Amino acid sequence: MSPTRMRLHISGIVQGIGFRPYVYRLARAFGLTGFVLNNTRGVEIEVEGGKPAVDAFAAELQAKAPPLARIVGIRQESIPARGETDFAIVKSQHDTDKATLISPDISICDDCRNELFDPADRRYRYPFINCTNCGPRYTIIKDLPYDRPLTTMSVFDMCAECRSEYENPADRRFHAQPTACPRCGPQLSLLDENGAPVDTSAPVTALVQRLQAGQIAAIKGIGGYHLAVDAENEDAVKRLRRRKMREAKALAIMIVSVEQARRFCNIDKTEQEVLESPQRPIVLLRKKASPSTLAESVAPGNPWLGVMLPYTPLHYLVLEKSLNALVMTSANLTDEPIAYQNAEAQTRLRNIADCYLTHDRDIYLRADDSVLRVIEQTPNMLRRSRGFVPIPVFLKRKLPPILAVGAELKSAICLSKGNRAFVSQHIGDLKNKETFDYFEQTVGHLSAMLDITPECIAHDLHPDYLSTFYAQQQNVRLCGVQHHHAHAVSCMAEHGIEHTVIAVCYDGTGYGADGAVWGGEVLLADYRKFTRAAHLQYVRLPGGNSAVKEPARMAMSFLHEIYRGDLAACPASLVKQYSAEQMAVLQKMLQSGINAPFTSSCGRLFDAVAALLNVRHQVAYEGQAAIELELLAHAAPPCSATYPAPIEACAEGNIIATPVLLRSIVEDIAAGTPREVIAAQFHNSVADFTAEVCQSTGRSHGINEVVLSGGVFQNFYLLTKTVGLLRARGFKVYYHTIVPPNDGGIALGQLMISQARLGGEEN
Numbered sequence: 001m002s003p004t005r006m007r008l009h010i011s012g013i014v015q016g017i018g019f020r021p022y023v024y025r026l027a028r029a030f031g032l033t034g035f036v037l038n039n040t041r042g043v044e045i046e047v048e049g050g051k052p053a054v055d056a057f058a059a060e061l062q063a064k065a066p067p068l069a070r071i072v073g074i075r076q077e078s079i080p081a082r083g084e085t086d087f088a089i090v091k092s093q094h095d096t097d098k099a100t101l102i103s104p105d106i107s108i109c110d111d112c113r114n115e116l117f118d119p120a121d122r123r124y125r126y127p128f129i130n131c132t133n134c135g136p137r138y139t140i141i142k143d144l145p146y147d148r149p150l151t152t153m154s155v156f157d158m159c160a161e162c163r164s165e166y167e168n169p170a171d172r173r174f175h176a177q178p179t180a181c182p183r184c185g186p187q188l189s190l191l192d193e194n195g196a197p198v199d200t201s202a203p204v205t206a207l208v209q210r211l212q213a214g215q216i217a218a219i220k221g222i223g224g225y226h227l228a229v230d231a232e233n234e235d236a237v238k239r240l241r242r243r244k245m246r247e248a249k250a251l252a253i254m255i256v257s258v259e260q261a262r263r264f265c266n267i268d269k270t271e272q273e274v275l276e277s278p279q280r281p282i283v284l285l286r287k288k289a290s291p292s293t294l295a296e297s298v299a300p301g302n303p304w305l306g307v308m309l310p311y312t313p314l315h316y317l318v319l320e321k322s323l324n325a326l327v328m329t330s331a332n333l334t335d336e337p338i339a340y341q342n343a344e345a346q347t348r349l350r351n352i353a354d355c356y357l358t359h360d361r362d363i364y365l366r367a368d369d370s371v372l373r374v375i376e377q378t379p380n381m382l383r384r385s386r387g388f389v390p391i392p393v394f395l396k397r398k399l400p401p402i403l404a405v406g407a408e409l410k411s412a413i414c415l416s417k418g419n420r421a422f423v424s425q426h427i428g429d430l431k432n433k434e435t436f437d438y439f440e441q442t443v444g445h446l447s448a449m450l451d452i453t454p455e456c457i458a459h460d461l462h463p464d465y466l467s468t469f470y471a472q473q474q475n476v477r478l479c480g481v482q483h484h485h486a487h488a489v490s491c492m493a494e495h496g497i498e499h500t501v502i503a504v505c506y507d508g509t510g511y512g513a514d515g516a517v518w519g520g521e522v523l524l525a526d527y528r529k530f531t532r533a534a535h536l537q538y539v540r541l542p543g544g545n546s547a548v549k550e551p552a553r554m555a556m557s558f559l560h561e562i563y564r565g566d567l568a569a570c571p572a573s574l575v576k577q578y579s580a581e582q583m584a585v586l587q588k589m590l591q592s593g594i595n596a597p598f599t600s601s602c603g604r605l606f607d608a609v610a611a612l613l614n615v616r617h618q619v620a621y622e623g624q625a626a627i628e629l630e631l632l633a634h635a636a637p638p639c640s641a642t643y644p645a646p647i648e649a650c651a652e653g654n655i656i657a658t659p660v661l662l663r664s665i666v667e668d669i670a671a672g673t674p675r676e677v678i679a680a681q682f683h684n685s686v687a688d689f690t691a692e693v694c695q696s697t698g699r700s701h702g703i704n705e706v707v708l709s710g711g712v713f714q715n716f717y718l719l720t721k722t723v724g725l726l727r728a729r730g731f732k733v734y735y736h737t738i739v740p741p742n743d744g745g746i747a748l749g750q751l752m753i754s755q756a757r758l759g760g761e762e763n
């Protein structure tokens with residue numbers, strides 16, 4: 001019988017994860033000849049032998065792939081036999097079309113961790129141990145294909161033993177590009193606060209001693225530096241907050257195991273699975289009610305704790321014996337990007353860190369830790385970065401090359417290639433040169449990795465956003481996209497929805513089609529267009545951005561609306577917070593509208609209630625007032641009561657009369673109702689009027705599907721309450737799981753809308 005030869009093109013995450021040696025072993029097991037190689041489109045295989053063996057090989061190829069492989073396409077073709085006598089792994093090809101998927105950075109695997117602590121292993125306690133199943137990927141890659149010369153490991157020449165492993169198809173380290181050992185690989189060093197080397201032969205031991213003494217350490221990880229302190233040392237945590245200028249926002253901690261984490265948090269099965277997953281994100285967990293040895297300043301007044309497990313060998317070495325938990329927070333000042341280069345870190349962290357545990361393996365592209373919360377036994381992304389990027393969102397249609405540049409806060413970009421949308425790692429708030437430079441670097445790097453020259457750039461309509469400024473500087477066709485339409489479509493694209501839905505988009509700020517500041521929107525939306533079905537009643541935003549930083553201003557705006565300018569009639573204690581002169585200035589703004597644009601923002605509604613309840617009059621970080629108001633609501637006894645918020649018909653869409661709701665809250669404050677009860681009833685009310693307006697909109701238009709998007713839906717209380725009420729009314733409800741509901745996911749929506757408007761679908 002004549003031999004059969006088959007060529008297979010494999011696309012997906014199939015490089016740097018042991019796929020070629022897997023193919024090699026599988027082909028030899030079936031007695032086949034041929035070869036396997038990497039190219040810029042993925043992996044190419046040719047196998048030759050008897051037809052039953054070739055068919056069996058093809059059938060088993062996907063079923064038993066390595067654990068980190070993600071095959072998204074297999075294309076087969078029959079070709080003439082060549083009469084080879086063996087099967088080989090051959091040198092990578094550099095094609096013109098870069099279509100392969102890159103593996104994200106992955107936690108150390110069990111095999112490597114066992115070797116790390118095995119005194120008989122030659123990599124015993126070597127902090128850069130890795131194999132094809134684990135270790136750094138995306139943050140060290142300079143270009144494709146993923147081969148060592150195109151990574152930051154190119155400067156390290158492998159010793160004979162590492163080279164032997166690297167070239168042996170039967171070895172776990174075959175073509176593991178970061179392969180190294182103590183003889184030939186990266187090395188640790190400990191530096192003092194001035195960046196001078198500390199004289200020690202055991203830098204990890206010396207670091208642990210400093211952490212135990214209460215020092216703040218900058219520790220270099222996979223995607224950048226962390227600032228670390230002993231999480232059980234209150235003085236050290238407070239000192240870190242002062243130096244980092246992070247007044248109140250909760251800090252994440254790293255704990256060596258789930259068993260140890262259970263000392264501080266309640267952890268269910270799904271949360272454990274996410275914690276122990278190869279991505280190793282920060283997971284928001286409920287604190288235990290029992291007394292804790294953790295410093296109160298880690299997450300003051302917060303029932304949630306951000307926890308992650310170690311994901312590098314260095315982390316395991318630091319946490320091995322002497323420390324129960326470490327605060328591990330991004331190494332930066334507030335609003336700056338994470339430090340990732342050695343010299344840069346020593347400059348930017350000079351007044352924060354007491355010492356630096358660093359090394360000489362460069363990070364090519366920085367990446368923060370990802371943050372998740374489990375809702376309804378499903379992981380929900382709050383910050384998408386290390387471990388998940390650059391895995392794309394797979395789409396139902398093929399798109400031309402488009403760049404979407406996101407918004408201003410929680411910046412992330414998105415690039416399309418074929419039926420894949422590549423959402424970048426979290427970049428940060430585009431408020432300073434350092435973050436904008438990082439934004440530009442990310443655009444350049446991801447474009448180069450995907451070999452994309454965008455035909456169009458999608459951007460937010462806000463004229464003052466730096467992302468909009470960037471788009472306007474490029475000599476490319478532009479597509480301006482309304483902020484909340486992008487929010488809606490980002491959730492639709494994530495769930496593969498292409499028809500018209502009701503979209504509830506609640507956030508803090510978005511440039512409205514009428515020039516007002518939107519943020520409390522109920523839309524009828526598809527990919528091409530949207531109609532505003534309803535919105536929160538407009539109130540003034542006194543002082544513009546000053547009102548975002550000072551929630552008390554929003555409370556005054558609502559009181560001005562409720563009492564028709566007669567603030568003396570208001571019983572709320574808030575009025576007493578201002579001097580007569582300050583009150584006069586605020587009233588003039590509110591009456592004249594000068595520097596007080598209209599807003600429908602749901603985020604500002606939460607701010608107003610937080611200020612009325614004396615939860616927060618000024619904020620140290622974006623969303624702080626709303627976060628603390630939610631925490632207050634969680635402290636209330638079980639409650640289903642609501643406040644009235646009439647829905648008033650209007651030619652431009654229904655209006656939700658939120659000042660009526662606020663009047664009831666003011667009356668409850670005057671009556672002495674407990675703050676936590678008011679906070680819970682307020683959350684119930686927002687969920688209730690949302691369900692009501694969706695019900696009326698759905699009846700009018702024959703729609704029973706609702707998507708929920710926008711940063712306000714990071715609020716666990718509000719999200720779960722709203723989902724429950726909508727489902728009780730017969731709606732199918734969709735919310736974000738793989739991209740964030742906040743502006744970190746908005747670029748995906750921009751991309752899909754621009755494609756729909758341009759009519760650029762490819763077949």
